[in-house]
Amino acid sequence: PLRERMLPWLAIGAVPGLFASWFAARGELIVFGNAQVPLALAIDRPGGVLLGVAALLWIAGGAYATTYLGEKSARGHFVVCWLMTLAGCLGVFVAADMASFYALLALLSVGTTGLVLSEGTPRAYRAGAIYIGMALFAEALVLAGMVLTVVSAPGNSLLISAAPAAIDASPWRIEILVLLIAGFGIKAGLVPLHFWIPLAHGAAPVPASALLSGAVVKAAVIGLIRFMPIESAPWAVGATVAMLGLLGALYAVLVGITQSHPKTVLAYSSVSQMGVIVAIIGMGMAAGDGSARLIAAFYAANHVLAKGALFLAVGVIGLTGARRLPAMLLPAAVIAVGLGGLPLTGGALTKEVAKSLMGDGPAGVLATLSAIGTTVLMLHFVFCVRATAADDDEARAPAGLVVPWLVTAGASIVIPWALYLTAGGYSLPDALAPKALWSALWPIVVGSLLAFGLARWGRSLPRLPEGDVVVALDAATRAAGPVSAVFGRLDAVLRRWPAAAMSLLSIALLFGVAIVGGR
Numbered sequence: 001p002l003r004e005r006m007l008p009w010l011a012i013g014a015v016p017g018l019f020a021s022w023f024a025a026r027g028e029l030i031v032f033g034n035a036q037v038p039l040a041l042a043i044d045r046p047g048g049v050l051l052g053v054a055a056l057l058w059i060a061g062g063a064y065a066t067t068y069l070g071e072k073s074a075r076g077h078f079v080v081c082w083l084m085t086l087a088g089c090l091g092v093f094v095a096a097d098m099a100s101f102y103a104l105l106a107l108l109s110v111g112t113t114g115l116v117l118s119e120g121t122p123r124a125y126r127a128g129a130i131y132i133g134m135a136l137f138a139e140a141l142v143l144a145g146m147v148l149t150v151v152s153a154p155g156n157s158l159l160i161s162a163a164p165a166a167i168d169a170s171p172w173r174i175e176i177l178v179l180l181i182a183g184f185g186i187k188a189g190l191v192p193l194h195f196w197i198p199l200a201h202g203a204a205p206v207p208a209s210a211l212l213s214g215a216v217v218k219a220a221v222i223g224l225i226r227f228m229p230i231e232s233a234p235w236a237v238g239a240t241v242a243m244l245g246l247l248g249a250l251y252a253v254l255v256g257i258t259q260s261h262p263k264t265v266l267a268y269s270s271v272s273q274m275g276v277i278v279a280i281i282g283m284g285m286a287a288g289d290g291s292a293r294l295i296a297a298f299y300a301a302n303h304v305l306a307k308g309a310l311f312l313a314v315g316v317i318g319l320t321g322a323r324r325l326p327a328m329l330l331p332a333a334v335i336a337v338g339l340g341g342l343p344l345t346g347g348a349l350t351k352e353v354a355k356s357l358m359g360d361g362p363a364g365v366l367a368t369l370s371a372i373g374t375t376v377l378m379l380h381f382v383f384c385v386r387a388t389a390a391d392d393d394e395a396r397a398p399a400g401l402v403v404p405w406l407v408t409a410g411a412s413i414v415i416p417w418a419l420y421l422t423a424g425g426y427s428l429p430d431a432l433a434p435k436a437l438w439s440a441l442w443p444i445v446v447g448s449l450l451a452f453g454l455a456r457w458g459r460s461l462p463r464l465p466e467g468d469v470v471v472a473l474d475a476a477t478r479a480a481g482p483v484s485a486v487f488g489r490l491d492a493v494l495r496r497w498p499a500a501a502m503s504l505l506s507i508a509l510l511f512g513v514a515i516v517g518g519r
Contacts, residue, residue: 003076007069010062010082014055017090021052029096029159038158042096046225046297049419051093053301054215056411057308058086060404064312065207067400074118081114082208085216088112092219097158098146105142105187105219109135112216115208116200127196127203130470134186134196141183142223148176149227164229177237180227187220188274191248195470198259201267202466206315209263213270214308221277221300225293230284238285245279246366248272253373257454258464262314262385266307269377273303273339276354276370283357295353298419302346305412306335310381312405318388321395325386328397331409333382338412340375340447341440346416348440349431353420355439368443375447376454383455 024043033039043051065082069075088108095101109132117128152170153162167176189197197217201209230238249272256268277299284292313332320328338345351371358364420426430436454461465471493499 003079006079007075008066010065010079011059013062013083013086014058014090017051017055017093018059020094021048021055024048033097033099037099038097039100040096040159041094041100042161043094044226046293047093047222049294049297049301050218050222050304051090053304053411053415054089054093054218056415057214057304057408058090058211060312060408060411061207061211061308064210064315064401064404065205067398068205068207068315074120077114078118078205078208081111081118084108084111085115085211086111089211089215089219093222096160098150098160098163099158101160101223102139102143102146105223106139108216108219109139112200112212115212116204118205118208119203121203124203127199130467130473131196131200134193138183138186141179141186145176145179145183145227148172148179152176160226163227164232167227168229168232174234174237177228177233181224181237181241184220184223184227185244185278187223188217188278189271190244190275190278191251191271192469194248194252194271195467195473197271198264198267199467199470201270201311202261202264206263206311209266209314210308210311213266213311214304217270217274218300218304220274221281221296224278224281225296228281228285230281230292231288231290233285233288235286238282238287241282242279242286242363243282243366245275245277245282246363246370247275249275249279249370250366250373253370253377255464255468256377257380257458258461259466260384260463261466262381262388263311264466265377265381265384266310266314269339269374269381270303270307272370272374272377273307276367277303279363279367280354280357283359283363287357289357292357294423295357298353298416298423299350301419302350302412302416303339305408305415306339306346309335309405309408309412312401312408314385314388316397316401316405317385319390319395319397319401321390321393323393324396325389328402329382329386331406332385333379335409335412336378336382337375337444337448339378340444341371342444343437343440346412348436349416349420351440352431352436353426371443372447372450375444376451379448379451380454 020043026043026045026048028042030041031038069078084107088104088111091104092101092108095104113128113132116131117124148170149163149166150156150158152172153166167173170176186193201213204212252268252271252275256265259265259268277296280296280299281292284290310332317328317332334342334345338347341348341351358367420431421428494503
């Protein structure tokens, strides 16, 4: 009965995180564990930035969810999963030890699975199963990387601040980097293991999709920022990560423009944007430039707010009739094109800051192509979401949906400017210089022309299934059916007492021989 009444209170759940991002002392370590497991909290600059914007989106999303779910019967279950996901999401930004970080990452995955499943449809069950499978796979890789890191750290320290140096000095340095990059890469939706993102975000309710795409995937970003030895990583590792991120960003655009559902288009946009963020970290590793941490956090913070606002807009526009549609569609279009770098938006600021790492070489060219592709994809989203408007010309979305959306939309414009101007080294004249404005504008112009061409002549494009490469997994699952049956029969035989007893006795004898031989 209590949780059934908790829905109107969801908006206040993230308020402590918002206050912590404003007032908590940077770098202060709070330890509340013991000598064996020193569970600890701390806020660094990247973590503080991401904690603040994520908490703001959670507050707006909680208010939105109160109206969106209304009197639905499953709201109690939704509340529990929402709060689990909230705790895990905000927790990873302040976790300062590996045990806490891993536990919160796992809590985040379990809660998110519940949000994906909350619609109770076959589509939701399929997406939830794939999501939890990929989450467990990613966490297994991260855990293995953490174990090797702790073994390599002086005194087997569990503190994350000791991880970069421990990885750099470890005899398993390459192995640890591969495990952590692969694990966090899956969490970030790095191509080709990205397919869970369009499935999960498409199946979840709108407020949950906004948080999954905006805030939840940033757990992978903070993981890469804190664990990677950016200043001393091998050049080849950094360059490989950067190329994987940028090529994945372009791939997601190409698949996204074949989709027709607005939430699925946004999901592929998230895959693309996360690829760019991972590429920023990779370029920092290749150049040995530690500023990549804060640049990646700034880029991710803009994406938290912009993508959250766009997902919330899907629910608002779907309930808005033709008479009020322009007033709802215009802010969404500005934010959408802003992700491609529209001048005066957060997207333009993040791309300007990232140029210091991308340079003018192949990475810079791919980043420019990504900006053009993002513009095409986001205008395609605008066309798709416009088609979902209510049939009743006089229809109006409830204020409980419109207000949280407009607050998030406004924050997606204002907060990136505030971060840019207070970061140090950047100024308003720099952002408004004609060269900077033109550098941001011309990819938008090219992308807009391509988008209108796509709208007019793109009907002949093949319609790829949601999740694209997951089709191959479906085929593999069907092909594995006979093999699974064989192993099932083998398991049934081995579980019989004579076979199990002989197996146990054999293992015990082998252990005995090994112990005697070791002496």
